[in-house]
Each structure stands twice: as C-alpha cells, then as structure tokens.
Amino acid sequence: MNKSVELSIVVPAYNEGETIASVLADLKKELGGKLTHEIIVVNDGSTDNSREILETISHIKFINNKVNRGYGSSLKTGIENSKYDWILTFDADGSHPPHQILDLIKYCDEYELIVGARVGKQAYDTVLRKMGRRIVTKFAQYISRAEIPDINSGFRLFKKDLAKKFWHLFPERFSFSTTLTVASHVARYAVKYVPIETYKRRAGKSGIKPIRDMAGFLNIVTRLAIYFKPLKVFVPISMFFFISAILALLIGWFAFGGILDTTFAILIMAATQSLVFGFIAEMIVKRFY
Ligand code: UDP
Ligand code: MG
Numbered sequence: 001m002n003k004s005v006e007l008s009i010v011v012p013a014y015n016e017g018e019t020i021a022s023v024l025a026d027l028k029k030e031l032g033g034k035l036t037h038e039i040i041v042v043n044d045g046s047t048d049n050s051r052e053i054l055e056t057i058s059h060i061k062f063i064n065n066k067v068n069r070g071y072g073s074s075l076k077t078g079i080e081n082s083k084y085d086w087i088l089t090f091d092a093d094g095s096h097p098p099h100q101i102l103d104l105i106k107y108c109d110e111y112e113l114i115v116g117a118r119v120g121k122q123a124y125d126t127v128l129r130k131m132g133r134r135i136v137t138k139f140a141q142y143i144s145r146a147e148i149p150d151i152n153s154g155f156r157l158f159k160k161d162l163a164k165k166f167w168h169l170f171p172e173r174f175s176f177s178t179t180l181t182v183a184s185h186v187a188r189y190a191v192k193y194v195p196i197e198t199y200k201r202r203a204g205k206s207g208i209k210p211i212r213d214m215a216g217f218l219n220i221v222t223r224l225a226i227y228f229k230p231l232k233v234f235v236p237i238s239m240f241f242f243i244s245a246i247l248a249l250l251i252g253w254f255a256f257g258g259i260l261d262t263t264f265a266i267l268i269m270a271a272t273q274s275l276v277f278g279f280i281a282e283m284i285v286k287r288f289y
Contacts (some may be wrong), residue, residue: 001027003110004035005086005105006086007035007036007038007084007105007121007157008078008079009027009040009084009088009089009090010039010074010078010079010082010087010088011024011027011040011060011078011090011091011092012041012044012078013041013044013054013074013092014050014068014074014181015046015048015051015090015204016050016093016203017049017050018204019094019200019201019203019204020041020053020092021057022094023093023094024039024041024057024059024060026098027039027098029267030098030099032100034102035101035105037083037084038082038083039060039061040078040081041054041060041061041062041063041078041092042064042075042077043062043063043064044068044069044070044073044074045066045067045069046264051064054140058265061081063073063077063078063081065077070172070173071171071173071176071243072172072173072176073172073173076170079163081210082160085160085161086108087157087159087160088104088157089154089155089156089177090155091201093202093204093206094199094201094202094203095198096154096155096196096198096199097102097116097199100196100197101199103196104194105157107192110187110190110192111112111178111190112158112159112190113159113162113189113191113192114156114157114158114191115181115192115193115194116150116157116194116195116196116251117149117153117154117193117196118150118198123132123263124217125196132217132241133152133283136151136178136217136224137151137220139221139224140181140224141181143224143225143228143229143232144182144185144228144229146185148185149193149212151181151182152178153177153196154177155196155198156180158180158184162189165183165187166180166183169183173216175223178224179220182224183227183228186229190204190237200253209246225279227285228285231282233273234274234277234281237274237278238271238278239271241270241271241274242268242271245264246266246269247266248260248267261263
C-alpha cells in the first residue's frame with residue numbers, strides 16, 4: 001500500500017439519520033491507525049435528525065448546509081474544506097464498502113482518478129436509471145474514446161488538483177461523478193476502475209427522483225456534447241442536414257421537375273450553421289484543456 005497518501009474523505013448526507021452514525025463508525029474502524037486521513041461530513045440541509053447526530057460525533061469535521069443544495073454541491077463544499085491532496089467520496093447511506101478503500105489507494109502512484117466500479121448488481125438501481133446510465137455511458141464512450149465500466153459510481157478516489165481543473169463544469173446535483181469521469185478521460189488523465197461490492201442503502205430512500213433524474217440525464221448528454229467534443233456531435237448533425245438538402249434537390253428535380261428552392265436553402269443553411277457552431281464551440285472548449 002502507498003503509505004504516503006493522505007486522505008480527505010468527503011461524506012455528503014441528506015436525511016441519513018438512521019444510518020450515518022453506523023456508517024461513520026465503520027469507516028473509523030476500518031481506517032483507524034492505517035492511514036493519515038480526515039472525515040468531512042456535509043449535512044445537506046437534512047430535515048431529519050442527521051444534524052443532531054452529527055454534532056455529537058467527535059472524530060469528524062462537520063459542515064452544515066442550512067438548505068438542501070444537492071450531491072454535487074455538498075461534495076464541492078467538502079472538497080473546499082479539505083486539507084489533504086487526495087479526496088475520497090463516500091456515501092452516507094451504507095452502500096459503499098469501507099474495507100475496499102485500501103484497494104483503491106494501491107493505485108495512487110499511477111493514476112489520478114480511481115473509481116470503485118460496481119460489479120454485478122449496479123447499485124440496486126431502477127430499470128429507468130439503468131437505461132439512462134447505459135445511454136449516457138455509450139455516448140460518453142463515443143465522445144472520449146475510452147472504455148467506461150462504471151460512469152457514475154460515487155465511491156471514487158481522486159487528486160484534489162484534478163477536481164479543481166474541472167471545477168467550473170460541476171453541476172449542483174447528481175452529475176458530479178459523470179462529469180468528473182468524462183472530463184478526466186477526455187483530457188487524457190489516467191483513470192483506473194477497481195471492482196467493488198456495493199450494498200443496498202441501509203434505510204430510507206434514494207435522493208433520486210425519476211422526472212428530475214430524466215431532465216438531469218438530458219442535461220448531462222447536452223453538457224457532455226457541448227463541453228467536451230462539440231465537433232463529434234455537430235458534424236453529424238450538419239451532415240444530416242446536408243444529405244437532406246441533396247435529397248430535397250434530387251426529389252424536386254425528378255418528382256416535380258424543378259428545384260425546391262426554399263426547402264433546399266433552409267437545409268443548406270442549417271447544415272452550414274451547425275458546422276460553424278460546432279467549430280466555434282470546439283475553439284472555446286480547446287482553451288480549457
Ligand atoms: N445526498 C446529498 N444531497 C442530496 C441528495 C443526496 O448530500 O440532495 C447524499 C446522500 O445522503 C448520499 C449520497 O448523497 O450519501 C448519494 O445519494 P443517494 O444514495 O440518494 O443516491 P443514489 O445512491 O441512489 O445514487
Ligand atoms: Mg445511495
């Protein structure tokens with residue numbers, strides 16, 4: 001194991017009163033004496049007794065959000081208040097395996113981002129979420145040309161510097177993990193996936209809501225397209241319009257004996273504009289990496 005690694009563990013918690021104490025106790029038991037670390041718990045405006053419980057636990061750094069701001073926001077707050085160079089994000093619901101933290105740390109010398117990849121049951125998710133994840137993953141793989149076994153696992157270890165590089169890209173809610181994964185691949189950082197076990201959350205319900213999740217999902221796809229590889233998206237769109245324009249030309253000529261000039265003009269304009277938009281976006285994106 002890499003003994004020189006010093007670790008800030010960030011635990012976001014929203015209404016996890018039933019589990020948080022035991023989850024933190026397990027973490028302490030697992031890491032005590034083995035590793036220089038701190039545990040930062042961000043209470044994300046919980047409406048249950050999480051806050052009261054957390055205030056009595058002495059071995060943590062406790063941060064209280066008065067209102068609920070979302071998973072990504074809590075992580076950012078935690079990271080901003082961390083003192084070490086490596087960050088481990090760890091859920092408060094008991095779904096992550098504390099005994100596998102050391103399995104991730106083994107790779108700190110060679111990699112900047114080490115993701116605990118959920119094998120087998122992917123996080124006990126609903127069918128809708130699994131489908132959404134599959135589509136986002138396919139799309140992200142197309143954009144980054146990388147193999148991505150688990151795009152949004154919340155059990156991950158990364159250099160604080162890496163997260164800071166993409167700081168402005170992180171959204172408030174759930175796509176923090178997806179954004180970090182894709183940004184790291186696109187910018188060609190070394191990413192390692194380590195198989196982990198996951199458990200069903202110990203109590204309560206997931207903070208994910210299907211409708212909001214779906215909107216978030218479209219949001220992620222658009223962000224990925226525009227922020228990372230605009231040409232990979234806008235060139236195909238432009239091609240589509242261009243081919244349609246040619247088809248309109250041919251159909252007009254052979255079926256109606258004339259040119260459908262308005263249709264043709266609009267399609268050619270759309271093709272040109274998509275292409276120009278893609279190039280401008282690409283230029284802006286290039287300045288970031
Ligand atoms: N969480 C948070 N703010 C929120 C929703 C969730 O800090 O608005 C925390 C939650 O307490 C948990 C982690 O983020 O520790 C992951 O949330 P959840 O288990 O609900 O998501 P899932 O595992 O279903 O993706
Ligand atoms: Mg969970």
